[in-house]
Amino acid sequence: MNIPSAYIHIPFCQQICHYCDFTKFFYNEKLADEYLEALEKEIHTYVPGEKAVVQTIFVGGGTPTVVTHKQLRKLLDMIHNHFDIASCEEYTFEANPGDLDLEKVQMLKDYGVNRISLGVQVFDDDMLEKIGRVHRVKDVYTNIDRLLQVGLSNVSIDLMYALPGQSVKDFEKTIDEALQFGLPHYSSYSLQIEPKTVFYQRYNKGTLVKPPEEDEAQMYEMLQEKLAANGVQQYEISNFAKPGFESKHNLTYWNNEYYYGIGAGSHGYLPGKRTINIRPLPAYVKQAMENGKPVLHEEPIGVKEQMEEEMFLGLRKTSGVSLTRFREKYNRDAEEVFGEAFPSLKKRGLIEQQSDKIHLTPRGRILGNEVFQEFLIDD
The missing domain is CATH 3.20.20.70 (Aldolase class I)
Structure with a gap:
């Protein structure tokens, strides 16, 4: 792993x-x-x-x-x-x-x-x-x-x-x-x-x-x-x-990559799941000393969630999201997965494309949350 x-x-x-x-x-x-x-x-x-x-x-x-x-x-x-x-x-x-x-x-x-x-x-x-x-x-x-x-x-x-x-x-x-x-x-x-x-x-x-x-x-x-x-x-x-x-x-x-989250209240991202540790200190210490696993909650992360997060997180970067990397990672085209999101956000002046990179415009950085919600995939 x-x-x-x-x-x-x-x-x-x-x-x-x-x-x-x-x-x-x-x-x-x-x-x-x-x-x-x-x-x-x-x-x-x-x-x-x-x-x-x-x-x-x-x-x-x-x-x-x-x-x-x-x-x-x-x-x-x-x-x-x-x-x-x-x-x-x-x-x-x-x-x-x-x-x-x-x-x-x-x-x-x-x-x-x-x-x-x-x-x-x-x-x-x-x-x-x-x-x-x-x-x-x-x-x-x-x-x-x-x-x-x-x-x-x-x-x-x-x-x-x-x-x-x-x-x-x-x-x-x-x-x-x-x-x-x-x-x-x-x-x-x-x-x-x-x-x-x-x-x-x-x-x-x-x-x-x-x-x-x-x-x-x-x-x-x-x-x-x-x-x-x-x-x-x-x-x-x-x-x-x-x-x-x-x-x-x-x-x-x-870049939506995996990481250990260790310690009270820490969040981790491991293959197939996100973890949230116990937050109160006495409870964290007790559970960790008993079995070394002070996890409060595990949330399964499927491909749908991974693709959404690829956009939410990647668009925070000035360089934006690479459509080529997205295709290599998920074997899907981002334009196909997110449908109308790209043309709609481009029209509103919130994102722009250079070569294979989609990134926020200066206005898009200020209205980031409006952009990110466009990349929620319907079940």
């Missing part, structure tokens, strides 16, 4: 951000010890023998680097013991600015981690406090310096826009400061109000107001223009990179 990627979830945070709906819990050393034991049981279920050969590993959260030095070494050891790190092309750790002392940075480097994703969000201390972040702007500078000091130069930073009280000018300042680092990769997302978050509660009470839609659109267009002018090309709706530094792990998702 060829599974090219592994996602490993560490659900602990020093503080819960006001917008975050990922599986996360306040860090507790004892709970983290128990979780790492359970995590190793689950990894062993997927990789019981020889080390798995994967192209990418992504350790996300939560905040994987919030754990102690001893716990971080244990985590790195278990990944090293079950996966062939030497053959892994991209090995990413998420981190929060402020969590990375020099010992942790050196440890990550020594264990073969070759890419860091930093959750910066904004270069504005007041806004960082308002959205529930614990780091401050100076921490970004300190941590990037430490990463570069040990030779970890493949750094990506996340930025957010359309935040409460954020103006177009505010976001422009964040983009300009982010670009001063000359990093190879940037991700940027507009604020989504998700259930079970602090912001969701405030939104329902009427105490949280997002910027107008026209401001949000202007922020997104400015982001695209400024990054392109600095040689950082958009390759997906929310992701930008210098040539050769596109996230190989995220491309696994958008």
Whole structure:
């Protein structure tokens, strides 16, 4: 079974951000010890023998680097013991600015981690406090310096826009400061109000107001223009990179390829099925320790679903969906499978075709969800 990627979830945070709906819990050393034991049981279920050969590993959260030095070494050891790190092309750790002392940075480097994703969000201390972040702007500078000091130069930073009280000018300042680092990769997302978050509660009470839609659109267009002018090309709706530094792990998702989903609340995609792990921490630990299979739900994925997802996910990429690859993969022509979707979306100016590639237009990127629903196949 060829599974090219592994996602490993560490659900602990020093503080819960006001917008975050990922599986996360306040860090507790004892709970983290128990979780790492359970995590190793689950990894062993997927990789019981020889080390798995994967192209990418992504350790996300939560905040994987919030754990102690001893716990971080244990985590790195278990990944090293079950996966062939030497053959892994991209090995990413998420981190929060402020969590990375020099010992942790050196440890990550020594264990073969070759890419860091930093959750910066904004270069504005007041806004960082308002959205529930614990780091401050100076921490970004300190941590990037430490990463570069040990030779970890493949750094990506996340930025957010359309935040409460954020103006177009505010976001422009964040983009300009982010670009001063000359990093190879940037991700940027507009604020989504998700259930079970602090912001969701405030939104329902009427105490949280997002910027107008026209401001949000202007922020997104400015982001695209400024990054392109600095040689950082958009390759997906929310992701930008210098040539050769596109996230190989995220491309696994958008190319509709298989990946292990390991850890509380993780989603995996294996031949014939998608898996969702148990989310509550005590239940995850209990089930993983009992049988190494803390799966809450398995959803069968047939050819119909695969073809739909090929379009949903592939159209997120700037390069779009290759009709030749679609035909090779499913032995069907996409135009035949999706009928009127192509001419209808072309007529509306939401997609266009170049050679054998179908991709979103600039307007189509803004109205992506309208495009994607056109690729649902009638039963």
